[in-house]
Amino acid sequence: MRQVLFAIALLGPVAACATPGTQFIPSQKSAVELRAMQVRTVPAEADTTMRGVIATLHDLGYRITRVESDARTVSATRRTSLRMAVVVQPRGAAESTVRANASIGTFARQAQVDSPEFYQRDFFEPLQATMNRTLAALPMEEPVPEAVRPVAELNTAGEREAAASRAAAPMVTPPLRTQAQ
Amino acid sequence: MRALRRLMLILPVTAMAAGCQDPDWANRTALQVGAPRVDAAEIRERQTALFATASEERLLVEATQVLQDLGFTIEESAPRFGVLAGSKDRDATEAPEVAGQIALMVAFAVLGAQYNPTWDSDQVIRATLSTRQVSAQEASLRVSFERIVTNNRGMTRVEELTAPEFSTGFFDKVRAGLAQRT
Numbered sequence: 517m518r519q520v521l522f523a524i525a526l527l528g529p530v531a532a533c534a535t536p537g538t539q540f541i542p543s544q545k546s547a548v549e550l551r552a553m554q555v556r557t558v559p560a561e562a563d564t565t566m567r568g569v570i571a572t573l574h575d576l577g578y579r580i581t582r583v584e585s586d587a588r589t590v591s592a593t594r595r596t597s598l599r600m601a602v603v604v605q606p607r608g609a610a611e612s613t614v615r616a617n618a619s620i621g622t623f624a625r626q627a628q629v630d631s632p633e634f635y636q637r638d639f640f641e642p643l644q645a646t647m648n649r650t651l652a653a654l655p656m657e658e659p660v661p662e663a664v665r666p667v668a669e670l671n672t673a674g675e676r677e678a679a680a681s682r683a684a685a686p687m688v689t690p691p692l693r694t695q696a697q
Numbered sequence: 698m699r700a701l702r703r704l705m706l707i708l709p710v711t712a713m714a715a716g717c718q719d720p721d722w723a724n725r726t727a728l729q730v731g732a733p734r735v736d737a738a739e740i741r742e743r744q745t746a747l748f749a750t751a752s753e754e755r756l757l758v759e760a761t762q763v764l765q766d767l768g769f770t771i772e773e774s775a776p777r778f779g780v781l782a783g784s785k786d787r788d789a790t791e792a793p794e795v796a797g798q799i800a801l802m803v804a805f806a807v808l809g810a811q812y813n814p815t816w817d818s819d820q821v822i823r824a825t826l827s828t829r830q831v832s833a834q835e836a837s838l839r840v841s842f843e844r845i846v847t848n849n850r851g852m853t854r855v856e857e858l859t860a861p862e863f864s865t866g867f868f869d870k871v872r873a874g875l876a877q878r879t
Contacts, residue, residue, distance in 0.1 A: 541723070563777070563778070566778050567778055567779065567829070570778055570779075570780055570827055571827060571829070574825060574827050574839060574841065575733075575734075575737050575741060576731070576733055576734065576737070577734055577737075577857065578825075579782065579823050579825045579841075579843060580773060580780055580782045580825045580827075581772075581773065581782070582773055583773055583775035583778060583780050585775050585777045585778060590778075590780075594730060594731060595730050595855045596845060596853050596855055597726070597730055598726075598727055598730045598731050600731075618727060618731070619723075620723050620726050620727045620730065621723070627722075627723035628723070629723055629724055629727040630723075630724065631724035631727060631728060633728060634724060634727045634728050634731060637728075637732075637733075638727075638728065638731040638732060638733060639731075641733075642733055669823075671821050671845045671847070671853060672819070672821075672845075672847045672851065672853060673819065673847070674851055
């Protein structure tokens with residue numbers, strides 16, 4: 517009950533600023549800063565890492581919302597406010613690169629999370645523990661996977677209606693799941 | 698319990714006022730909502746079972762069947778990574794709760810005050826499953842259930858259904874299905 521109360525209280529600030537239609541608030545931090553907090557290398561091949569990512573998200577209490585197997589991308593939702601998208605790419609034969617990207621808010625308004633502590637403490641450390649491998653920062657000269665925006669989960673009649681009307685309307689912004697930050 | 702419910706309605710309102718003024722609300726909220734669970738290991742243990750099957754894929758097929766039998770719609774399936782997710786919608790309206798809220802509204806009106814009745818209106822139950830081939834003869838299955846309840850004012854709350862009976866009941870059905878098809 518305390519958790520429920522807490523989650524509702526936290527959602528208040530987001531709802532207060534909500535405007536009609538989905539609004540995404542990107543981070544104001546530089547690409548270099550975002551890359552440093554969102555990207556790690558894992559000494560395991562990509563499919564193994566992808567399974568580790570999914571197990572970690574499940575362990576952390578996220579619901580798996582969408583998996584794109586070929587792109588090795590997973591979107592997940594915790595409570596109803598926190599969304600996380602993770603993309604895994606091969607880095608040689610026995611290594612992989614992981615990029616996590618989180619946003620938080622309501623269905624109508626999502627803000628990108630740009631706290632290094634969040635990514636480290638609330639995702640990469642648990643991932644490291646689950647996989648029993650040591651994660652490392654990606655060298656600056658290497659190309660980095662593009663951040664993927666998490667897919668929205670539809671949980672209320674209002675959200676379904678909003679999604680349906682958005683799907684029916686002409687596309688004026690790139691779709692949520694494919695647009696990189 | 699009633700005081701806690703009242704608090705649940707008041708807190709978001711006060712937090713709303715602060716929300717527009719705090720530029721770091723997203724990170725602060727994410728750190729709170731996204732923190733690792735202290736009882737993660739116990740929950741994992743309750744939600745995981747081993748199955749005597751040489752095929753993780755077969756386990757996923759059986760789990761899909763059981764989910765569908767339970768009325769879930771499969772929303773995501775990624776056999777390559779052993780993932781399955783489904784949901785089912787249910788009306789959450791309970792007549793006594795609605796009657797109680799209406800009675801309160803009438804009582805407040807008699808006293809000259811206004812009261813906005815609130816009751817649960819609908820719910821979505823979500824299931825997330827992940828499988829793993831543990832050995833040549835065994836595969837593990839983890840299942841978690843959550844209930845997302847929306848009230849008549851459009852506010853939602855999430856309840857994690859982590860009691861053992863939710864997962865053990867599911868595992869029993871999967872075991873029975875696997876045995877039937879052996």
